[in-house]
Amino acid sequence: MNALLLHEYIERISRLFDSEIRWVGAEHNLQPIQLNALHFLNRSNRYSNTVQGVTEYLGLTKGTVSQTLATLESKGFIKKNADKKDGRVVHLNVTRAGQKLLEKTMPSPAAQRACAGMQEKEQTQLIENLKQFLTAMQKINGMNAFGICKTCRYNQKITENKFFCGLTQENLNPKDTELLCREHIPL
């Protein structure tokens, strides 16, 4: 039963991450879910750093997400900014204080140490296998992939420093292409 073993290993790893994050978050009176939301917002692009993006990514109810974001905002870790083109859209941008907090927590110090004990080739293989497993599970659950922009089929490279999104018909810069997107479609 490989599925059972995979389930058990991944669940155990998640719990280890959670307990580590809980410990760091406690210094700031933050729950793991609040740090996870902050981490997502720090890596998400302008189409995804919204209440809806956080709700879809974390798979939580809107009420829980609203409370989570209200806490992050009250502590100065995120700031709301209206979209320049569409005032109905509100972006949730991570502040410098939020970024500094994330630098201490992500990646998890234990994960960094465990990785350091593995060969580069083993790390790459493990990442690829986990990516495939995650993609398969997201398909089964009908969830958005939230992949990295540069691996999306809509991403078009125009020049070395200029990219274009075929879906939104907007220009992208190199930094945009490294971020997570809720509209991502794998190549």
Ligand code: SF4
């Ligand atoms: S290219 Fe894909 S991932 Fe990038 S912004 Fe467009 S839809 Fe999102």
